Amino acid sequence: PVSKIVGLDSAVEDEEAGFVMRCSLPPHRESIGFRFYDDYETHYHNFHTNRCIECRKNFPTDHLLNVHIEECHDPLARVAREKGEHTYSCFVEGCERKCMTPQKRRLHLIDKHKFPHNFFFAVTKDGIDGKRSLLIEASRRRRSSAGSQSQAKELRRRANTLEKEASQPDNKSQPSQPSTTADKGKAKPEKADTDMADLTGAMSALQFVPSSVRFGRGRAGFSKR
Template structure:
């Protein structure tokens, strides 16, 4: 690293007068950030650049980012990139849409459509029968988005909460 000329001149003049040991004086550099840029950086605690976002999303707090991350990125199908409201519904989606063994079972006439309610072991012959099971046994509303396991929730404006059952 090169020394600045000013520092070298000070060292030379000090060593001539002191004789034995040169005295080194610390040099400080003061920088100042543009306050507009600083304010802009402070207003967003976190940014999300993960797919499927085309541009980064900014969040003012870590809590806002965490809610977004859990909603948008934790239950995403690696094969078709669709997002699901829970791990259970992601697993039902993978089973119904991407598992070739389930396709063979369905062609043989086996019950392959799993209930949406975690812990309910019921499997139905068709998705229409599953819909009726969810309405009758678990009190799902008739206008619930039952195609969630096929389509995911990315295109929905506000995902509907499922009833507890």
């Protein structure tokens, strides 16, 4: 364990302020004074006993510190996790259960060990620095649930709007139909004129056939031999 380092910067100032002990251990930027030795012992146990030397995060118990090291800093556990093995240890010391995911471990803690649903289950990842309790406040849960409900309402409103727009007839495409019909009407006379011109040309070609040439029985044109 880390040895206790007590900083006594100024005995006169400490006596005037009533401090009997000071702590200057990291991560404190400035030394913290304590009026009673028991307060210092509690502070040291909570903030300096179970602190990770890799990321400097603090944990409430030695067991949770070991679980944190296994999950976040152990390369062998990382390789085993990539292979699909169960690497997430139980929070309860003495329980040998290991789960595949943090979500399954959460269910295990709630079902088997009766953990409350609002427990701070990310403690092995984030630590307890700056936290007063391992329980998540109910007000935050209500705000998050209210936010999710408002998002669901907004999605339903957008879906209804899209359905209404899809069900309405497309009026913009209707005015173009008469012009299409007119184009078709114009196309038919043009085709008829072309056919008539071809027929007129064919009749004109027949006028150059001599009358002595007969086609078949008693008709002008080529006769069969």
